[in-house]
Amino acid sequence: MVQFQNFIAVLTSALVRLGSYAFLRWIPGHHFPPLILTSLAVYLASVWGIVRDPEFTRAQQSSRDTPKPRAKNGSAKRKSKKGDEGGRAESQTAAILGQPSFLGSLLKGTPSARSKSATWITVGINILLGLFTLDFLFRGQLLYPTTDLALSRVGYVSSSSAKILVREPDSSKLPLHVSYQQIVPDSEYDGNLLEAGILYSLDESTDYTHPITLAGLQPATSYRYILSNNQSGEFTTSPLPGSDAANRLTFLTSSCIKPNFPYNPLSHPLRIFGIETLSEVISKLPSLSKPSFMLFLGDFIYIDVPFRFGSSISHYRNEYRRVYSSPSWHSAPEPAINTPWLHTLDDHEIANDWHAGNTTAPYPAAAEPYVHYHISVNPPIPESSFAIPSNTSYFSFTSGPASFFLLDTRAYRSAPGNDDSTMLGSAQLKSLLAYISRPGPAGVKWKIITSSVPFTKNWQVGTADTWGGFPHERRTIFDALWRAERDLGVRFILLSGDRHEFGATRFPDPLLYATSSPDAVAVAGPGKGVHEFCVGPLSMFYLPIRSYGQADDDDVAVKYLPDGNSKFGAINIDVDEKSGVSVLIYSLYIDGEVVWKYRLAVPLVPEKGRILPPGEVLYDREEEEGSALAKLERIAGDWEQRIRNSWEFGGELVNMVLGGFLRAERID
Incomplete structure (x- = not known):
């Protein structure tokens, strides 16, 4: 049973880690979050089952009770008979459970009877990846509401006019005065401030937006527009x-x-x-x-x-x-x-x-x-x-x-x-x-x-x-x-x-x-x-x-x-x-x-x-950088690119699987 739980822990840990990398850094497809979060839940359940198993507890106890060899005056102390028996018991229990080393626990995701810190770290990594997935999905939606967005941006500009999009949901900022002036390059003085119009009301029917057209402008000239709600921007008319x-x-x-x-x-x-x-x-x-x-x-x-x-x-x-x-x-x-x-x-x-x-x-x-x-x-x-x-x-x-x-x-x-x-x-x-x-x-x-x-x-x-x-x-x-x-x-x-x-x-x-x-x-x-x-x-x-x-x-x-x-x-x-x-x-x-x-x-x-x-x-x-070796040298300092390249060279099997996924997802 413990061996099966170890297998499930290794499998689900791999799914959490690979799925998280693919979702957060590669392709944000909708199949990944259920896979990641379900795998994480199964993983945590399997880890709980392993650490609660009596054999795992005995392995931990044996690891704690086994005296560590010490060196004194260049010679090692002889182990006691009890220490020898404890070491053999630990080896037997560890062999049954397939206990990983510190590094093995971090890589596989399984708990280690030899190192409690390795167990906490490897479980923490997977939990953190699950939290990253949830953060990507929901942090912007929940913590950054956008209903109070005040916006102005430039749209189409011709040789004599410019369109400006305005959004202002705060009624206390109305009426909204729209002005503009010519920008004089290399000078502290800009042109006179001209009023383009006044917006007396903006409402929910247009999501508090309104297009403004500035007309009668000079060709090939830079302008600054200024709104009374402290929004402003610049543009240059066409020749x-x-x-x-x-x-x-x-x-x-x-x-x-x-x-x-x-x-x-x-x-x-x-x-x-x-x-x-x-x-x-x-x-x-x-x-x-x-x-x-x-x-x-x-x-x-x-x-x-x-x-x-x-x-x-x-x-x-x-x-x-x-x-x-x-x-x-x-x-x-x-x-x-x-x-x-x-x-x-x-x-x-x-x-x-x-x-x-x-x-x-x-x-x-x-x-x-x-x-x-x-x-x-x-x-x-x-x-x-x-x-x-x-x-x-x-x-x-x-x-x-x-x-x-x-x-x-x-x-x-x-x-x-x-x-x-x-x-x-x-x-x-x-x-x-x-x-x-x-x-x-x-x-x-x-x-x-x-x-x-x-x-x-x-x-x-x-x-x-x-x-x-x-x-x-x-x-x-x-x-x-x-x-x-x-x-x-x-x-x-x-x-x-x-x-x-x-x-x-x-x-x-x-x-x-x-x-x-x-x-x-x-x-x-x-x-x-x-x-x-x-x-x-x-x-x-x-x-x-x-x-x-x-x-x-x-x-x-x-x-x-x-x-x-x-x-x-x-x-x-x-x-x-x-x-x-x-x-x-x-x-x-x-x-x-x-x-x-x-x-x-x-x-x-x-x-x-x-x-x-x-x-x-x-x-x-x-072509100028030449050989594949030159390309590899260019990206040698970028660990993320190296990982991505290793995926690309993963073989036809990976290409077939991802190709089928893309045909199903079509998220491009």
Whole structure:
């Protein structure tokens, strides 16, 4: 019986420890907490049974009664006959129980008759891991209510206006006066304080939020806005279209946020490490490379990870407030809250792999705070939306040398895998196709389309939830993209999120490389075609298995980098005066460092039918650092990375198990 209890203790201790590491540092899946807490309860019961067993008590007594050998004048004392008999009794009892040493007890999790301190420590470790699990689940929910959150943030900014989101639940702070002034660089004097308006009431119907529009602003000018409740912030307007400054643009893109993950028991439960990393990077950029905005492509909240605590409007509102209550927004010399954030929707803001439209529960409850916190200060709806404004949640705008179309890939989609499956719905698809085929404003050389899920079908896990599950609609869009690149002389870039990895993919134009023209080889060669850059998470887990792989010649892999808990892309567009082209450089940041750069270009003077220049890699840290040995040396000082790598090399069995788990969970 005691041997069986020892086996149960070893097994459940291993489940507690491995499950806790996986849950708190790897993947916060909902299967783990029940496994951890149930294993802990069984473990404690088995330990109690062991220490209460008479044989264990005898082993402890024998250990205490056995005299310890001593040395005197260089010789050992002879043991007494009684001591010899006690030692033999201890050995026999220990052999029966398989008593571990101090170190063995700590590693196995079983109590030790030889060391009471080892027993207390090993049991304490497992209890602490259980408490960490509960802390991650509930500390933020119970101890940090967000109902009193006072918030202001910058949304869409044009050359003459800016949208500001305000939240103030304290009625004593009303009426709320909104003012702004021009920031004069390198001067102690700022412009006169101008009043933009007064908010007399804010109520529960909008969760005490309200969008404010500052109009009549000067292009390419920095401003500070000031609220009478001591909220303030800064922003810079876009350059005047057609000006030299309008040839240059820098912006950021990423997706997926989960507070305090990977879990740190010493951190604030609402801390978001990726936002702090983002702020640090922004603060180090030169002034001309400061980002004009962040395109955040979904999963701003994770309502269902690890657990869904409810599906009411109040539950969804609480999740938005939790993210905006994070102290990380205001960290670093240049707080991330001052960067304009533009948002699209993805599944974890509703429910995992959502495809049931915008009228089925819980979508209406999920959309309500999304409208107030994000859509209210998003860019305008497209010029041709093909739907009434109240039912339009896709957006379009122009900034400098690029125009943008922000897709909504959740509100209108149907189930994947059918011939008539739609990701966008009829109205949004028509609006997108109109945007693709329409010549852009003067000076616009880039058309950028964002999707919360990747266009490429190269991801082998959860493919049905991406554009890979909607091949007919995807092909309709790509046919329009290839045709427009040939006819309009602009270049299309696809930006996406959802995957907790980075993947760059190109889609060569089949019509061109299928012909016998002299250009056929050039079109099909390296770097040719429409490009997609998919990146995430900004602050969340990354996949421990490799899930991206080129399946055919339609979707050609350019670069795949899966590791890193914080990833984002920085896109810089500028004019190369020597070559007469507009150049886009995509820089991938992983955990705060640039690891990969890619260059694309488009001629300033378009020529119909002209083949666009190929893309090229400017920097690849993997290649520059060379061998696997160099990589191991780089991470030698990071114990967590070494442990994670040992899991990665655990063999095909681990990959199969985790692969099956991910297909079931689909929490990316």
